Amino acid sequence: MWRRSASFVLEKYQLPSSPMESPKSPQSPNPNPNPIPNLNSTHGISAYYQTRAEHHGVVTSDWLAQAQAAVEPPSPPSERTSPGSGKPFSVIEEFNYWRKKPDLAEAVAAIMALAAVIRSSNGTTMMELEIELKTASDALKKGDRSSISLSAGCDLFMRYVTRTSALEYEDFNAAKLRLIERAERFGEISLKARRTIAMLSQDFIFDGCTILVHGFSRVVLEILKLAASNRKLFRVFCTEGRPDRTGLRLSNELAALGIPVKLLIDSAVAYTMDEVDMIFVGADGVVESGGILNMMGTYQIALVAHSMNKPVYVAAESYKFARLYPLDQKDLEPAIRPIDFGVPIPSGVEVEECARDYTPPQYLTLLFTDLGVLTPSVVSDELIRLYL
Template identity: 55%
Template sequence: MPPRTALARISEGFSTDSGSINDAAVVKEFADGLSRSPDMAVAVAAIRALTSVIKNSGAQTMMGLEKELKDAAAALQRCNPTSISLKAGCELFLRYTTRTSALEMEDFAAAKARLIERGNRFADISIRARQAIAELGARFIRNGSTLLTHGRSRVVLALLQRAVSQGINFSVVVTEGRPDGTGQSMARALDELGVPVTMVLDSGVAYALERVDMVLVGGEGVVENGGVINKLGTYQIALCAKALNKPFYVAAESYKFARLYPLNQQDLPVEHKPVDVGPLLPRSVAVDNPSRDYTPPQYISLLVTDLGVLTPAAVSDELIQLYV
């Protein structure tokens, strides 16, 4: 999510009338983190903001501190209630920092210091996740290969940048990615890396896949059955790749692993984006433009994550380790 979009959603989605001064402070910390670092993931900005809540807390007990953290996490999620990565990042942070009852056995000052240490460590792990994925994923790209990507994923871009730095020669087919221009943004970024790029219309994916060796996309969220929620159009690309026997890889950080189990497209959090379809369409015609879709696990070959290269079936085991 580009910083301007993130900040716009924060201002639209959060009302200080319904929250406390502490809620406003954590949202401001979150927004400032995104504005300072354009490449920072939303979940990492949330993790840093929640760590600041621990540092600045005036609570005198662990119960009070945990309540402040939960309230702050809820305030962040109100910034954009449909953001899967924001929700997953907040939930994972709370689980990671407070999941052991051993903290109750220490004096409060020591326990608080331990929580701050854990928060900082979790943020550092999350920040390094993208580079870990780049290191693993670059091994899948061969000299002379052509891959197709959809949308502008920072982790996919980091992976491709690593492949370029290793001297691997490859080309990329980028979908147009209407209506938010993410395909054009991705094409420009790849062109700056010196990677040969071809852009195709979103409707031209099946046509283009015949000359493609693999598909590589990012993910807004990885759900419990190993399926992926990502930019609208990802599902149809996966269907085409399956039909043409092309490997379909997903690059996603573990802080995007979410406790969700969608059965179909209607189970996704609703988020629509405006789209300009031109002035000639009759006003009586409805336009449906959801921002994301769900790709079931049977269409995904492998997921490249900072926890390793996983099959979709292995995701549920990793989720258990993350949340239990």
């Protein structure tokens, strides 16, 4: 279960504040219509507003409130709607709020939204609360049926939070508080997962190595960022990552960190593989066989790496473990992405728009997860423990 997580690795390190902390709500305006602002106490107000205050001397309460709102993000929808407020709670609105945070994975945004469902619930029995959660989970999954991590995150949240041990012996309010505690704990573990994976992978990156990455993965970026902060000397080959060209984004991030980067077109992987020491890829989903679903091109990279005896490492959070068992590339619903070839496509020419492929377990070396470093054959056992 989640208590078996390798997050104990993090206890030796000081982690940044968790995104789960709710943003502060704007302070109520001063009743004095023309206050003289104390520039030493205008914490959070930009230099522009402070300079303007120095020039004009008088700042209205409305203007000061606008200045404060300009630097403080809005509070989550769950904080603006309470069970007695009369405004209906929207899990989609809550999900969209968390999804806009750049460092938050889509599955974690769904977990945060489902936790808000419990806090905002008007249910008076456990059955009603579970029905609300199931309805909200289904609504999130319907929003993007092709997202494996979103679906798996919702399913694992439901299994972890609503397990019935001891709940039937408590009154409803105590049981609801226990559910909220579990939801917050689940969200906390999910947020720490990326950092845990980065810690576990450091022993596999050595000085002078060359790492091939494919597309953009937040957890792979975290691994490389931590390796650079540990003063390890390495270089990275980034594939272009068609059709979204997400490899360009990753190369920009790495270059900003001072890491030597070389950008490749996707078809140059075999040409440069003899220079590569290891491959790091993320995953949209990890399936029961130990294989992964990831952006288009991962399968052919793994094939080339396997033929040249290069290790392929997968970095994936455990909330991406899905109860799926694909047998071939067409077994799952395709993730469609528009493709811009830069030139008009002749009429009658069919274009393959699927942006995801399946890589079988025999072409993967190790999976770095917050449950530990796993071989593909062990994934099925860990997945059973997660869901049961």
